[in-house]
Structures are given as structure tokens and as C-alpha cells.
Amino acid sequence: LVFLIDSGSTHSFIQEEVARKMGLDYELRRDLRATVAHGDSIKCGGVSLGVPIQIGDYSCECNLYWLPIAGYKGILGYDWISQLGAVRWDFTQKNMTF
Numbered sequence: 001l002v003f004l005i006d007s008g009s010t011h012s013f014i015q016e017e018v019a020r021k022m023g024l025d026y027e028l029r030r031d032l033r034a035t036v037a038h039g040d041s042i043k044c045g046g047v048s049l050g051v052p053i054q055i056g057d058y059s060c061e062c063n064l065y066w067l068p069i070a071g072y073k074g075i076l077g078y079d080w081i082s083q084l085g086a087v088r089w090d091f092t093q094k095n096m097t098f
Contacts (some may be wrong), residue, residue, distance in 0.1 A: 009077030024048040
């Protein structure tokens with residue numbers, strides 16, 4: 001799955017449709033709203049807790065909030081990035097190391 005890594009996002013998100021297809025368990029969270037890049041505020045459908053994430057040899061668990069987003073299957077936000085410790089972004093090489 002292709003996820004956007006967004007250090008400006010406080011939480012991590014997954015497309016509602018993708019979460020359903022994956023059969024992720026979730027808790028309803030209609031009280032949570034997310035402000036997206038163009039300034040609109042949208043309701044989260046729920047949250048899947050402790051979803052396993054694997055990138056190369058690295059694996060962890062992350063809470064993924066359900067949003068009707070387009071363009072990516074999900075967004076890994078600051079809550080995920082902060083688990084990594086020191087991160088080096090190399091935009092010339094288009095990679096990050098942690």
C-alpha cells in the first residue's frame with residue numbers, strides 16, 4: 001500500500017474503503033475531526049488500534065484513523081514518525097533513514 005509520510009499531520013490515517021477491505025477492527029470515533037491540507041474539516045469514521053506496519057525490515061504498530069481521503073491509501077503522521085527516533089530525510093535521493 002502507498003502511504004504518504006506527513007510530519008505536519010498529528011495523527012495517522014487510512015482510507016475507510018481500504019480499512020474495510022483489510023478487515024480492520026475499529027472503534028467508532030465520530031467525535032474526532034481532521035483538518036486536511038486545503039483547510040476543510042472532515043469527520044473520522046473510527047480508529048483501528050495497534051495496526052501492524054512494516055517498511056523494509058522495520059515494523060511497529062500504529063493507530064490508524066479512518067478518513068475518506070483520496071490520492072493515497074493512508075497517511076503516516078507525527079504519531080508514527082515520533083516512534084522512529086532520529087530521522088534523516090534526503091530529498092535529493094528521495095529517501096529517509098531512521
